[in-house]
Amino acid sequence: MKFVICHDIPGRMRIRVLQAGEMSCGEADALEYALTMLPGVTKVSVQRRTAGATVCYRGKREELLRNLRAASYGIEKVPDNFLQNSGRELNEKYKEKLIGKVVLRYGSMVFVPYPVRAGLVALRSLHYVGLGLKTLCRGKLEVPVLDATAIGVSVLRGDMKTAGSIMFLLGIGELLEEWTHKKSVGDLARSMSLNISKVWLKRDGQEILAPVSDIAAGDEIVVRMGNVIPFDGTVLSGEGMVNQASLTGESAAVFKQARGYVYAGTVLEEGELSVRVETVGGESRFERIVTMIEESEKLKSSLEGKAAHLADQLVPFMLLGTGATYAFTRNVTKALSVLMVDFSCALKLAMPISVLSAMREANERHITVKGGKFLEALAEADTIVFDKTGTLTKAKPVVADVIPFQGDKPDELLRVAACLEEHFPHSMARAVVEAAGQKGLEHHEMHSQVEYIVAHGISSRIGEKKVIIGSYHFVFQDEQCTIPEGMQERFDTLPAEYSHLYMAVDSVLAAVICIEDPLREEAADAVSALRECGIGKIVMMTGDSERTTRAIAKRVGVDAYYSEVLPEDKARFVEEEKRAGRKVVMVGDGINDSPALSAANVGIAVSDGAEIAREIADIMVGSDDLHALVTLKMLSNALVGRIRKNYRVIVGFNTALILLGVGGFLQPASSALLHNTSTLAISLKSMQDLLD
Helix, strand or coil: CCEEEEECCCCEEEEEECCCCCCCCCHHHHHHHHHHHEEECEEEEECCCCEEEECCCEHHHHHHHHHHHHHCCCCCHHCHHHHHHCHHHHHHCHHHCHHHHHHHHHHHHHHHHHHHHHHHHHHHHHHHEEEEEEECCHHCCCCCHHHHHHHHHHHHHEEEEHHHHHHHHHHHHHHHHHHHHHHHHHHEEEEHHHCCCCEEEECCCCCEEEHHCCCCCCEEEEEECCCCCEEEEEEEEEEEEEEEEEECCCCEEECCCCEECCCCEEEEEEEEEEEEEECCCCHHHHHHHHHHHHHHHHHHCHHHHHHHHHHHHHHHHHHHHHHHHHHHHHHHHHHHHHHHCCCCCHHHHHHHHHHHHHHHHHHHHCEEEECHHHHHHHCCCCEEEHHHHHHHCCCCEEEEEEEECCCCCCCCHHHHHHHHHHHCCCCCCCHHHHHHCCCCCCCCCCECCCEEEEEEEEEEEEEEEEEEEEEEHHHCCCCCCCCCCCCCHHHCCCCCEEEEEEEEECCCCEEECCCCCCCCCCCCHHHHHHHHHHCCCEEECCCCHHHHHHHHHHHHHCCCCCCCCCCHHHHHHHHHHHCCCCCEEEEEECHHHHHHHHHCCEEECCCHHHHHHHHHHEEEEEECCCCCHHHHHHHHHHHHHHHHHHHHHHHHHHHHHHHHHHHHCHHHHHHHHHHHHHHHHHHHCCCCCCCC
């Protein structure tokens, strides 16, 4: 790649790519992707019009220059999901619209004669007057009526300058709101789009773990319980209950069987399905998610809804205030000063922008928030419930030991366990599979149909033998398995510092797999920081043993802990806390956390969790660091603080403008200009990041 260096300081270099003319959006995205992939590069910003790029990097300058010279870029080299996630084209479109409006406004004031400008203002005013009349015809007194009255009266009085200013500022405000809204919705929708890398492909009677990119229409894939369905398709065989809430809003899972149709992004809660892929790619799902976000009222925060409701409620009072001012003063100018100033525009504009901007900011920090109301609920939360495994402890527990109880070799027992566990998306299951992989133990399909009992374990058959693997409760209480004769002492002296996974063959204990689940280094600091942010009660709940749970709870510093709990126990605890008047946040990562995630005021799924947990959760944290929860809490607190501050500023400033207008200190045009300028300023301020 040929380029020139425009500016250069340690760790940051600005370059200009040598090419003919400005870049297209696709070329700019391709350049950004190529530069981002270079070794040592930490951040890239591409300026399309100048073919420039700012590159932040670590390491030696000479190495960066060598990599830049060797780099090449082209749209064909860029993954589709990178182009889809760019948003560059949207930003360019609205920048051009915004610049065009400003240039047209002030250019016309300089070059267009006043009579022509007045005619154009009168013509444009018909749009706003029409909106006001349509609102009245529906029997409502809302903001369009106020806008139409202010513009219409100004036109009738011949005050075209004021009418033009009002329409210009309203247009700018609408454009900024639309831009922010579409960008925030787009970012959110892209974050909610599928992030599946591999699927089980059925070919020649065998199941192969294949990359998603290799799947074509017509291929047959197998989806098992707890996994997200990766493609739209027709069910060929099997039965299952599919959660379609992310697309349809249905609260209950839908039964699917042969010849039924399933959609990408829905979750298989129970059963197993073989699906013939009908469409590949994520565009259809992306479009459905965008529609869902734009149309779903449940995603709006109550503060946002109150602002819109209050804005509409204030309209009649503003009209009455205008009439009363004229009745007492007989001064049209003073009456218009009241009409030119209202609280509604700022309330309706600034509040949604604040919420959407907060969601955008969260997304930039790898946190996906599915609706503004969840940020508000998080700000009000006083109780947080943590799952232990994969949440407070590291997401990748490891196998520390395999203890045999029937004389079998530990490696053979681990191979059998991995064969069963590979189908299920839980951190302990992944630990078993990875341990077998590290030892080079091949575990091809040896078993029959696998049955997964949530929060308990797995049951299957290998040959004529029934094999189960899971918790103590499942193996010894539910399945009534026994310990081999003469092995009780060995069982009683199992290492206390580990979690235990029990495997039995034909109802007799065959092995205990010791799982070491290291505590996250930042767990104690994050818990302490959450308490400082306003969380009064911090609880840990887990299906693990009392011994292990007590040790972890002491190190983390939670207020209370509960061990050996079932999924319904977690959900029941959340419901009890809510009935006690608490706002509850649930943080989890597994299938067994799903009921509690649904029951909580805010359900948060952490990175690397089960697909069903991420789908059901209200907020998904992509960062592998619990401090992201602290950031999320601070962001939600700051959002509510900004909204309340906006209320105070809007009410105070506009009240002052009304009083100055009634007192004769401000002319209507000045009142309108100051009002609309303040609305624009508050809206622009609301678009800024909440956290430094």
